[in-house]
Amino acid sequence: MKKVFVLALLFFITKISFAKVDSLVQPQVRFSPTMIANLLTEEKSYLKLTYGQPYKKGRRIFGNLVPYGEIWRLGANEATEMTISKDFEVGTKKMKAGTYTLFALPAENKWTIYFNKKLGQWGTFDYQQSDNLFAIEIPVETNKDVYEGFTVEMREVDNRLIHVYFLWDDVRTVLPLKLIDSIETPKIQETAKEKRKRLRKERRGK
Secondary structure (H helix, E strand, O other): OHHHHHHHHHHHHHHHHHHHHHHHHOOOOOOOOEEEEEEEOOOOOEEEEEEEOOEOOOOOOEOOOEOOOOOEOOOEEEEEEEEEOOOEEEOOEEEOOEEEEEEEEEOOOEEEEEEEOOOOOEOOOOOOHHHEEEEEEEEEEEEEEEEEEEEEEEEEEEOOEEEEEEEEEEEEEEEEEEEOOOOOOOOOOOOHHHHHHHHHHHHHHO
16 A cells, blocks of 8 residues: 555656646747737848737836846747848848847846847747857947837838837837848868869760
């Protein structure tokens, strides 16, 4: 009888443990709405940000709900994703058109924005620093209006220059993106074997 009781207790503990692990790993219910901010530029290039929109609800946001010095999904639910139809420059880095995941590392006076190559991430559970392609620091500004919901806006402020605004509570940050002509894909150097094969074909063709 004692052996049966011990086995039952172990089964119960194991079940609870797996439930806790699942709650950490698996996506949770989406309590925040999914929002899309998009922009079509004068030259018909397309920029879209998909993000979850959390709300202030009387809370102090930065340095509290969103801690300083911790990676943030830049919204709620899945990590924010950015899709752009044209090659672009951010800071000193030239990037190819495509879709990127965006993360932020907030501090009191600046944010660090990370362009991450892994898509479809829920929150920061699967975040790996090694997946970051580039990082840029942007200053924190005080906004005259208080935004109840986290909001992304974008504007083409000059020829090929886009400003992406992140707005929440009384905080505003601006991410500048510069559209550029296509980045040339570097040619892969021909191997010795490939060169011999090419020369044989050329000789046969003469």
